[in-house]
Amino acid sequence: MPRSSFLLAGPQAASAPAASAPSAPPGSPKGSDEDSASRRSATLTGLAGIGLLLLAMGVGVLIGRAGNSKGGTSAPQVITVGSVGGSAAATSSATEATFTSDWPAGTTGYTVQLQNLPSSSSVAAVEAAKSAASGKGASAVGALKAEEFSSLTSSGFVIYSGDYKKKSEAEKAKAGLTASFPAAKVIEVSNKSGGSEPAAETKTGSGKGVGESLNNPAPASTLKSLKGAKGKSYEEKSKNLPDVIETG
Numbered sequence: 001m002p003r004s005s006f007l008l009a010g011p012q013a014a015s016a017p018a019a020s021a022p023s024a025p026p027g028s029p030k031g032s033d034e035d036s037a038s039r040r041s042a043t044l045t046g047l048a049g050i051g052l053l054l055l056a057m058g059v060g061v062l063i064g065r066a067g068n069s070k071g072g073t074s075a076p077q078v079i080t081v082g083s084v085g086g087s088a089a090a091t092s093s094a095t096e097a098t099f100t101s102d103w104p105a106g107t108t109g110y111t112v113q114l115q116n117l118p119s120s121s122s123v124a125a126v127e128a129a130k131s132a133a134s135g136k137g138a139s140a141v142g143a144l145k146a147e148e149f150s151s152l153t154s155s156g157f158v159i160y161s162g163d164y165k166k167k168s169e170a171e172k173a174k175a176g177l178t179a180s181f182p183a184a185k186v187i188e189v190s191n192k193s194g195g196s197e198p199a200a201e202t203k204t205g206s207g208k209g210v211g212e213s214l215n216n217p218a219p220a221s222t223l224k225s226l227k228g229a230k231g232k233s234y235e236e237k238s239k240n241l242p243d244v245i246e247t248g
Contacts, residue, residue: 008115011173032104091115098123099126099145101142101145101148103142103144103149103163104163106161107189108121108188108189108190108191109163109164109165109188110165110167110169110187110188110189111162111164111170111189112174112181112184112185112186113159113163113185113186114133114141114160114161115129115159115183115185116137116146116156116157116159117156117157118155118156119147119155126157127143127144129143129157129159130142130143132157136180138161138177138180138181139153139161140162140163141159141161143159144158144160145157145158149191150236151187151188151189151190151191151233152187152232152233154231158187160187161177167188173184181201183197217242217245218241218242219245220237223241225241226238226241
């Protein structure tokens, strides 16, 4: 090989830089595409969720308005709360109005009075007294209002035991009650003025009844209805006496 060629080739080879391999064009990492796809999917999912939430809220508003429009025609409910005292008074008044005597209407007879309660007693107190009397052994216990019966001179509520046609029967019943009821007594109960005395009969064929004229006087026995009567009972029985009574 010629020397000149060797010298030329040597320095060039020494000084010339080594040719570098061309760099690869910049590119994305291997997993970058997958990450982008995941982010896009998450974004779309979030937007879809927000859209569904807004849709649900809109439906709820529409339902609420529809409910208000239907219920708008009904009258508003008003609740009134009264005082405790006023409510108690109203309840007591209503209860008092429903009291009814237990004594059979239109019946005249005898009974054993066990207790006498004042007129101011409540119905609850009367019922409690009846229960207490039954608990002590009294039978056929009832209550009546004395003012409703002309034969009674007392007032208020009478708690009684039994309903007897004869006084002797009532006296016999009383004997078995005095141990538990020391104040027990036999009373006549009648809502007919004049007691149990029979009414004067009208004489057949006469234009007037017995005791209405001098020609047809009532017998002297009519005055027996006043025997033992006092106070209000006496006044009531006197009003029912005939105008003319035989005294001879």
